[in-house]
Amino acid sequence: MSDNVKISFLGAAGTVTGSKFLLETPWLNILVDCGFFQGLKELRELNWKNISIPPEEIDLVLLTHGHLDHTGYLPRLVKEGFKNDILGTSPTLAIAEVILRDSAKIQEEDAKRANEESFSIHHPAFPLYTEEDVAATLKLFHSVKTDEWLEISEKVKIRFRRNGHIIGATFIELELNGKIFVFSGDIGREKDDLLESPAKPEHADFLFLESTYGDRIHPIEDVENILEQAITKCLLDDSTLIIPSFAVERLQTLMYRIYNLHKKQKFTLPPVYIDSPMGHEVIKIFSRFMSWHKLDHEEFKRMKDFFRIITNYKDTWKVIEDPRPKVVIAGSGMVTGGRVLAYLKSYLEKPETQILLVGFQAEGTRGRQLQEGVPDVKIHGKYYKVEAAVKTINSLSAHADQNELLDWIADLETAPQRIFLVHGEKKASDVLRVKIKDRYGWKADIPHLGETVSLRV
Structure with missing residues (x-):
């Protein structure tokens, strides 16, 4: 007997962020990922809209990994009435806790600053959610093991399998009435400094494949040489090298290099x-979950001890005011918030400053603006001229490139009934669609944001 499953693309469709895939089945309603939209204003505003189903009608949330664009909407979902289980690997839940607490804190601080300085169009400005909402969310977290099928009901089974990308990351296999739905999450690199190569699916009736870098091949770069040249220039010029960095994986990779x-x-x-x-906090998580990365305990400790780790915001200003040459690695990676903004406000208009971008910069972010050479950027309601030299390292991405995405699906025993390309800007998804057709003869669809598709299982 066949049944229909409705899949709604509530995020990461035609765009990279806001990952949310809602499956409405005859047995359970399941949300795969519950991410935050980032980048363009029109996307960020979607964070304030309720999703298409009352949260209390969702029976289960599954997390591929802990990044904000996959977990950042969870406290809002809970605030609006969700009260059921949220499943992910132990490192994923640990990462998500850190990210959600940080997100709530930043939102509360931004709302307070907007009200004090009157630069928001909303009067008063409110955070999307608070630290109290995060605390309520964490109570719903339940960890799962990898590579083991978990039977949720007679018709529903799930399995999490390691996927590289960041510590704890997985792709998810969801068996519904005997049909396999594979959600790739974010696929990591085949050769990574810190993580093992991603596992690969062997069967997928319905495949939901990320396409972030579906239109490009990561360049071969001598990363250490680029870093060495930038640091040498920093010493020669008595200047500051600022590296905006994602806190998870990218920071640890930079530390390693x-x-x-x-x-x-x-x-x-x-x-x-x-x-x-x-x-x-993520460095601490790396220490807790040593089996999830390649570094041994002693080497990891020596590496950590080499760096000067700042925790107090007062110390941020001590570093900013120190005229001596220095390298600063600060969040956030796409320059959307965090401590890096304080450094940019102080150093962006100094020609001797170097800014080194080391990750994907989504549309509408300050990182993308800097990458594209804008003359000025807006930070906290004020414009700052971009006098600093801006450079990019492209090969440190934690996302698989086009070839690696194509290789990731190479072990599938038979062609999927349907393939949906998600988590990519439209051009990247379309280029990957053509490549899949050329290499495998498989048709892939690119869903629209908010689209709902009915699948027979």
Whole structure:
């Protein structure tokens, strides 16, 4: 007997952020990921809209990994009435806790600042959710093991499998009435400094495949040489090198690469500061879950001890006011918020400053604006001229590129009945669609944001 399953693309459709996929089945209503929209204003405003189903009617939330664009809407969902289980691996839930607490804090601070300085169009400005909402959300977290099928009901089973990308990340296999739905989440690199290669699915009746870098191949770059040149210039110019960084994985990879420069003892490095409270917490998570990455305990400790980790905001200003050459790694990676904004407000208009972007910059973010060479950027209601030199390292991405995405589906025993390309800007998804057709002869669809599709299982 066949039944219909409705899949609604409530995020990460035609765009990279806001990942949310709602499955309405005869047995359970399941939400895969519950992410925050970032980037363009029209996308960010979607965070304030209720999703298409009353939250109390969702029976289960499954998380592929802990990034904000996959977990950041959870407290809002709980605030609006969701009270059931949220499942993910132990590192994913630990990462999500750090990210959600940080997100709530930033939103509360931004709302307070907007009200004090009157630069918001909303009077008064409110946060999307609070730290109290996050606390309520964390009570719903339940960890799962990888590679084991978990039977939710007679017709519903789920399995989480390691996927590289960041610590704890997985792709999810969801068996509904014998049909396999595969949600790729974000697929990691085949060769990663810190993480093992992603596992690959062997069967998928319905495949939901990320396409962030579906239109490009990551360049082959000598990352350590680029870092060495930037740091050397920083020393010669008595200047500051600012590296906006994601707190999860990218920060730890940068630590690994810069620490390798230190070990080679080519030259004496200036002080290297890590100014990311969230990053500091993620470093602790790496220490807790050693089996999820390649570094051994002693090497990890030596690497961590090399860096000057800042936790107090007062110390941020001490670093800013210090005229000596220095390297600062600070969140956020797309320059949308966090401590990096304080450094940019102080250093962006100084020509000797270097800014090194080391990750994907979504449409509408300050990082993308800097990458595209805008003459000025707006921070907290004020415009700052971009006099600093802006450079990009493209090869440190934690996302699989086009070839790696195509290889990730190579072990599928048979062609999926339907393929949906998600988590990508439209051009990237369309290029990957053509490549899948050329290599495998499979048709792939690119769903629209808010679209609902009925599938027979």
